[in-house]
Amino acid sequence: MDHMLHIELDHAEGAVRRVLGVVEGRGFEIRSISMDAVQAEAASMMLCVHGRGPGRDPDILKRQIARLYGVRRVGPDQLATARSGETRT
Amino acid sequence: MTAMPAQPAPDVTDAPQPAAPRTGARLLVKTLEGLGVEVIFGYPGGAIMPVYDALPGSALKHILVRHEQGAAFAADAYGRMTGRAGVCMATSGPGATNLITGIANAYMDSVPMVAITGQVASGLMGTDAFQEIDIFGLTLPVVKHSVILRDPAEIPEKVAEAFRIAESGRPGPVLIDLPKDVAQAEIAAPLDHPRRPWPKPAAPEAASIETANAMIARAEKPLLYIGGGVSRAGAVDTLRALAARAAIPAVATLQGLGCLPTEHDDFIGMLGMHGLKAANLAVQESDLLICCGARFDDRATGQLETFAPNASVIHIDGDHAEIGKLRRADAAITGDLVTALERLAPQRPSIDGWRGHVAALKREHALSYDAPGRGVYAPAFLKKLSEAAGDSFVAACDVGQHQMWVAQHCRFSRPQAHLTSGGLGAMGYGLPAGIGAQMAAPDATVVTVSGDGSIMMNIQELATLRRYRTPLKIVLLDNSTLGLVRQWQELFFEENFSEVDLFDNPDFAEVAEAFGVEAFTVARRDETDAAIDRILNTRGSILAHVRIDPMENVWPLVPPGRSNAEMMEA
Numbered sequence: 002m003d004h005m006l007h008i009e010l011d012h013a014e015g016a017v018r019r020v021l022g023v024v025e026g027r028g029f030e031i032r033s034i035s036m037d038a039v040q041a042e043a044a045s046m047m048l049c050v051h052g053r054g055p056g057r058d059p060d061i062l063k064r065q066i067a068r069l070y071g072v073r074r075v076g077p078d079q080l081a082t083a084r085s086g087e088t089r090t
Numbered sequence: 091m092t093a094m095p096a097q098p099a100p101d102v103t104d105a106p107q108p109a110a111p112r113t114g115a116r117l118l119v120k121t122l123e124g125l126g127v128e129v130i131f132g133y134p135g136g137a138i139m140p141v142y143d144a145l146p147g148s149a150l151k152h153i154l155v156r157h158e159q160g161a162a163f164a165a166d167a168y169g170r171m172t173g174r175a176g177v178c179m180a181t182s183g184p185g186a187t188n189l190i191t192g193i194a195n196a197y198m199d200s201v202p203m204v205a206i207t208g209q210v211a212s213g214l215m216g217t218d219a220f221q222e223i224d225i226f227g228l229t230l231p232v233v234k235h236s237v238i239l240r241d242p243a244e245i246p247e248k249v250a251e252a253f254r255i256a257e258s259g260r261p262g263p264v265l266i267d268l269p270k271d272v273a274q275a276e277i278a279a280p281l282d283h284p285r286r287p288w289p290k291p292a293a294p295e296a297a298s299i300e301t302a303n304a305m306i307a308r309a310e311k312p313l314l315y316i317g318g319g320v321s322r323a324g325a326v327d328t329l330r331a332l333a334a335r336a337a338i339p340a341v342a343t344l345q346g347l348g349c350l351p352t353e354h355d356d357f358i359g360m361l362g363m364h365g366l367k368a369a370n371l372a373v374q375e376s377d378l379l380i381c382c383g384a385r386f387d388d389r390a391t392g393q394l395e396t397f398a399p400n401a402s403v404i405h406i407d408g409d410h411a412e413i414g415k416l417r418r419a420d421a422a423i424t425g426d427l428v429t430a431l432e433r434l435a436p437q438r439p440s441i442d443g444w445r446g447h448v449a450a451l452k453r454e455h456a457l458s459y460d461a462p463g464r465g466v467y468a469p470a471f472l473k474k475l476s477e478a479a480g481d482s483f484v485a486a487c488d489v490g491q492h493q494m495w496v497a498q499h500c501r502f503s504r505p506q507a508h509l510t511s512g513g514l515g516a517m518g519y520g521l522p523a524g525i526g527a528q529m530a531a532p533d534a535t536v537v538t539v540s541g542d543g544s545i546m547m548n549i550q551e552l553a554t555l556r557r558y559r560t561p562l563k564i565v566l567l568d569n570s571t572l573g574l575v576r577q578w579q580e581l582f583f584e585e586n587f588s589e590v591d592l593f594d595n596p597d598f599a600e601v602a603e604a605f606g607v608e609a610f611t612v613a614r615r616d617e618t619d620a621a622i623d624r625i626l627n628t629r630g631s632i633l634a635h636v637r638i639d640p641m642e643n644v645w646p647l648v649p650p651g652r653s654n655a656e657m658m659e660a
Contacts (some may be wrong), residue, residue, distance in 0.1 A: 015226055022230045024446055064411035070235045070255060 004059040004077075006048045012039050012073035013023055017046070023061060024050055028057045043073065108279045114242035115140035115251045118206075120281055123527035125322045127177055129168060129529055131161035131522075135181025138208030140273035153523065153529065153558065156550040158185050159311065162192020163519050165485060166201050167509050171530035173324060175202040175256040180385075182208045183221030185363070186359055187228065188256030194232040194265045198513025199345060202251050202261035202324050205229075211271040212240065226267050232404075234262030238269070242277040248428055250283035252370075258288040260409040261322050263633045266451040272321070276644055286465070291408055294425035297556040299433045302380075303419045304406045306435050309378035311444045312338050313401075315361070316513070319507035320343025323408055329382065332550075333357075336435035339448040343349020343368040343390045344512045345437040348502035356445070363648045364494040367455040370654040373389055373398050373447050380434070381405045383427055386416040387513070396653035406430050464615050465639050468492065468567050469499040471656030472539065475565065475622050476500035479535040486536060488520030488526050488544030491573040492643045496539050506531075522564045525554055535563070535626065542568040542595050552605035555631050563625050564607075564633040568597055581658070582650070602633040609633040 006024075010016050017036070024031055032049040050059065069074045098140045109168040116324030118141060132154045134142045145152055145177070158180040176196075180189050186207040195428070196203040209215065212224040216558050217345040226236050235255045237248050252264040306312055320329050324347050331342060333350055340350055341361040350357040359366035361373055370392075373379070379401040384390065394416060405412070406420035406427060413422040423430045438650045459470040472495055476483050481503040487510040509527055511519040524538030545566055555562055572590040602609035612621040612634055625634050646657040 013234065014228070014240070019230055026231050058414070061411065061415050062411075068409065068411050076660065 002050050003049050006050060006059070006063065006066070007074075007076050008046045008066060008072060009074040010044055010046070011073065012042055012044045013071050016044065016071050017070055020046065020072065021067055023069065024048065024062065027065055028053050028061050029059075029062060041084065110276045111276045111278045113144065113247055113273065114239070114268070114275050114277065114504060115144040116245075116277060117242060117245045117277065117281070118151065118249060118268065119144045119148045121246045121283060122177070124246075124281055125250060125253050125285065126174075129153060129166070130177045130179050131155055131164040131330040131526065132179030133161060133181070133185060134159050135185045137182035137207065137210055137270045138179060138206075138268070139181075140186070140270060141179065141206070141268070144379065146295065149277060152202070153554065154274045156553050157548065158188035159191050159292070160190045160522035160525075160548050160551045162203075162205065163195065163516075163522035164529070165203050165205070166192055166196045166199075166519075167523035167526030169196065169261070170509050170532045171484075171506050171527050173202065173623065174258070175204045175253050176526060177204050177206065180208070181221065182210055182225070183223045185324045186223055188233070190229060191514070191518075193229055193265065194520065195511050195514045195516050197232040197234065200261050200265070201512070202256040202265060203263040204256050205263060205268045205590055206268060208273070209267045209269040212269045212522060213270065215269070218409035219264045225292075226265065229265050231254060232263070233265050234260075234460070236265035236267070237271050237585065238267045240269070242272050242275045243279045246279065246281050246283035250285070253436045254284060254288045257286075259291055260319070274430075276584065290463055291426040297610050298421060298423045299430065301491060302423060302434060303408075303436065305378055305402060305404060306336070306338075306380070306439055307423055307437070309375045309402075309439060310441065312380060312439060312441065313372055314338050314376040314378040315379050315381045315384055316339035316340055316346035316349045317372070317382065317384025318340040318343065318505070319385075319407055319409075319427060320346060325383070325431055326505060328431040332434055332532045337445065338439065338441070339445060340550070341365070343384050343387065344510060345499055346505070347497060347508045348505035349550075351503050352501045358448060358496055360369075362642055362654065363496060363650075364390065364500065364646070365648075366457070367657050367659070368448070368451040370657060371451055371455070373401075374437050374653075379403050381407075382408060382431065383487050385641060386414050389608070392648045392654035393652055396655065397618050406434075411515065435591055445464040446652045453488045460476070462539070463639065463641045465586070466612060466615050466636050468638050468642065469495050471618050471622070472496055472565075473501070474618060475537065475625065476502070478622050478626055479537070482533065482535045483530065484509065484534045484536040486520050486524035486538045487511070488538070488540040489515050489517045489525040490541045490544055490643070491569075491644050492539050492544075492567045493575075498644075508592050517544040517573060521548050521551045521564070524564070525551060525560050528560045528562045529558075535544040537563045537565070537625070539565050541571060541573060542566065542592055542598070545598070551600065552602060552607050556606040560631060561629060562631050563628070563636070564602075564631070565625070567631060567638050568595065568598060569638050569642065570595055571640045573640070573642070580643070581647070598635045600632065603636075607631050607633055609635060611635040611637065613637045
């Protein structure tokens, strides 16, 4: 099953590959990526991910991404792109 | 005695004064001094040379190891002992890659560490320059965070942030990569940066603690399942108070050993693959697991589906991402572990029958030391050694059979008494870790327990031992084989003993003496007491080369992929 992740993160060196590394490393295949134009300090990514094999829980993945420093928010909702400066969940 | 966590750094603030121009490297050194760093384990080389140029005359004590992996392992042990980030440093390229195993070790066991690597000049990055490696990228999966210092003006703030991240919440390693031109740039930046104490983690939600307490009050067979997160959170005293208040039987993971003293009435022992039978049986029978800072690692749980099949789970952890990762939690408490444990089980549950049953299990399945033969019996040797050393005993283990014997048989008065590569299982940890631990706690009786396989992975650090006159004791259990692999080949690979015979080992006592370290060999059981006396009564470092039976196995054992209820015994 595919899962959508919407991730808001600080625009910092290595931030994107750090997130993508967690997704791949935790057993998910990245099916699609889109990223909004980077604002001054923040970036916004949409990922479609798919667990490699059974037992891959997207809710755990969200928390593993959320604990990265520089990740402001992880959620399924695209509307969140309109909000900025929120603390990480 | 041992340095303990969270001692405040000296308040070295020269921020208000006008900043004189200094190089980025000097700014780094001044920042490290300001953060209270005392010891750096490292090895110089091209790209990191500006930092080495800034070291003489600083307050930092640099320990020159003989391989960068040794620096990282020593820093790891220093971090475990003190609760403050151990610092290691290396140059770019091979120096940096040699740190990686040690960084990964710290990551897997949630140890605070800051690793500083030199990097080629900014303009050369990405050009395959000499000794250029993308260490930032290589280490991404095994760091809590990492940063490339691009601007010398940012050094104080970014370096302080690295220490804050490494030491707060769930600790872990942070990598700082420093390009050579940034290290050499002159800048008049103030030394203004945040200092300890770092902000405390958020308090757990009261509702989750109430839920947990209601579960504890209802439980008939509750069990504390203690992991390394307790000591990492500085919650050992709080856990001990909880144990005294609630009198709930307890088991511990490899990393949780020592949180309750080995001889504590309600402490059963280590659970898991090489855990005590009583501990595994108690887990399987329990109806409530109170998981404190543990992560349901496969070496602890065995076959996950059959682990504690009758138990509800209260999972208490500083890291929200651990909740439900492997085992569903019926109640989850995240945030500050100290606050959580303070508020847990305000009343003692009525579980006298269960406590009595657990005590009977413990008696029935107590370990025995009456092995036949006249050779040295390693479990008995290690048990006697730890008891003779007393509360100052610190074991720095390597990886293999000896590591499991230490966990099973030694007495630990505190979690810092047991330094072991748990998550990564990295052979070669023991000797540099012993050096790092001894630097952190000069008065402790630090004993590296190694094997003839493991010791060879970082044997060059005997030179470090000698150079700094570190009074580390080394017990080298030599069975002339890769014992744990041999054991698995015997049990699970139809005795196909493939590439485990180390018959051509050097004479380890002679090797130690060549490095200038006193050494002697023990081969008979009746030499055990005299050997332990000699080890503990030697003022400086000493290596005891202990020959043991190559056919000796670690028991009990849960076969891989099987339930913890299915323990194999001798």
